Amino acid sequence: MNIMNVDYSTKIPNNVNLSEDRQVLKALEGWHPGYIDWWNDMGPDGFQQSLVYLRTAYSVDPRGWAKFDYVRMPDYRWGILLAPQEENRVIPFGENYGEPAWQEVPGEHRAMLRRLIVIQGDTEPASVEQQRHLGKTAPSLYDLRNLFQVNVEEGRHLWAMVYLLQKYFGRDGREEADELLRRRSGDADSPRMLGAFNEATPDWLSFFMFTYFTDRDGKMQLHSLAQSGFDPLSRTCRFMLTEEAHHMFVGETGISRVVQRTCEAMKAAGVSDPSDVAGVRALGVIDLPTIQKKLNLHYSLSLDLFGSEVSTNGANAYNAGIKGRYRETQIDDDHRLQNSTYPVLKLVNGEIKRVDEPALTALNMRLRDDYTQDCAKGMLRWNKIISLAGYHFKLTLPNVAFHRQIGEFKDIHATPDGVLIDDATWKARKSEWLPSSDDGDFISSLMTPVTGIGEFAPWISPPKVGIDNKPGDFEYVKIET
């Protein structure tokens, strides 16, 4: 078969020749009913019979890989798609640098590889679970469609990891695949594996922040795994990144549209001080200080997803050739890192300082730094909207020591500016920096669904362009009641 095109003749669409890999096909077909049960229980609440204008991957050719059409979500063709194999690919880093990439799991790294694949897999259904109630309060059909697009693709990313588990990890892999359907976001007994994936996504501002900040952790982690010497993992992640770009677009433009609408409403009403929270809220839009608080929350939760700044797990995965750096092949160094150092932010005598650490153990910190740089780009766009509207207010990323539960700063408190504070001050001032229950109530009060064609909730601007270049009055979701 042609690797570029996806075979839709089997129950599970794929470009990995499943029709000739009976054992794996059987295992995946056996897993399928449990997945559909999970989707029905934990996928989007309502709208399952609605026709949604979704894109489905039909090829892995970057020049044209998706087609758009109306689909009922349970009928979405979740498929197994790997980017084409690069000829003569070598392991691009670590102790086995320069050797041919592995097409099978190297025995000595089996447990580590399985764990990373399981963690990656676990985040995908978790995010669908976190977002399952949002459809009921969507600000427009356009946004509703984008939510569902993100959800079905996260479902596909789960399939991608389950394929790797079932094809390459035998019985353990099948057991892990079942566990991925058993854990639940926020469940007291059986939570999802990483912290941020057990938090609530209660409203659409959180959804946009999540897709901007947390999906961007996904981008960084997928890039690192795309460097893997285990070629099937690399190829899987490379294709996942194609879809991931849209998720971050949803986040970036979502926040832009909220900021835009707030600025327009403030201007129209003659509000000169954007920090006049009550005055701005009276206009039925979300004030910029509250947007900043949500940003503080989601950014800090997402920083935790990089693990500890200094990590032997990270060093081992790199040495083994399993997980590389962001854009590893474009970095000009020895790709072994045995003798180099990297500056890590640490707490030294009560002060936040950069300290040189062996580069190998500092890989989580390095990836997190790359992430922070990537986050800053969208911030520039949001701030431009604010300054063009004539307001002196700047959205900023909080200091890395702020509100952390993992790593160097987990036991201290710091302000968003990075000033260390004691417990009592933190308790007294926390609601200045993180969304309070009052803030949550206010945002919730705005979350009334708008389902008219071409209509938008009054707290968010329409997008500049439609999905698939559709006009403003396009019916992105034909809601079945």
Ligand code: BYC
């Ligand atoms: N929560 O050495 P350490 C995405 C554990 S998002 C709970 O500091 P390490 C997506 C850690 O497991 C991307 N536990 O860190 C986005 C370890 O436990 P064990 C998902 C945590 O291992 C939106 C211990 O603490 N993909 O795709 O170097 C929507 C010490 O760990 C956390 C990946 O993350 C935490 N936050 O790095 C949908 C890639 N952090 O082993 C999807 C795969 C650490 O001692 N995962 N721990 O029991 C990894 O590369 C690494 O596991 C991590 C942690 C980067 C997560």
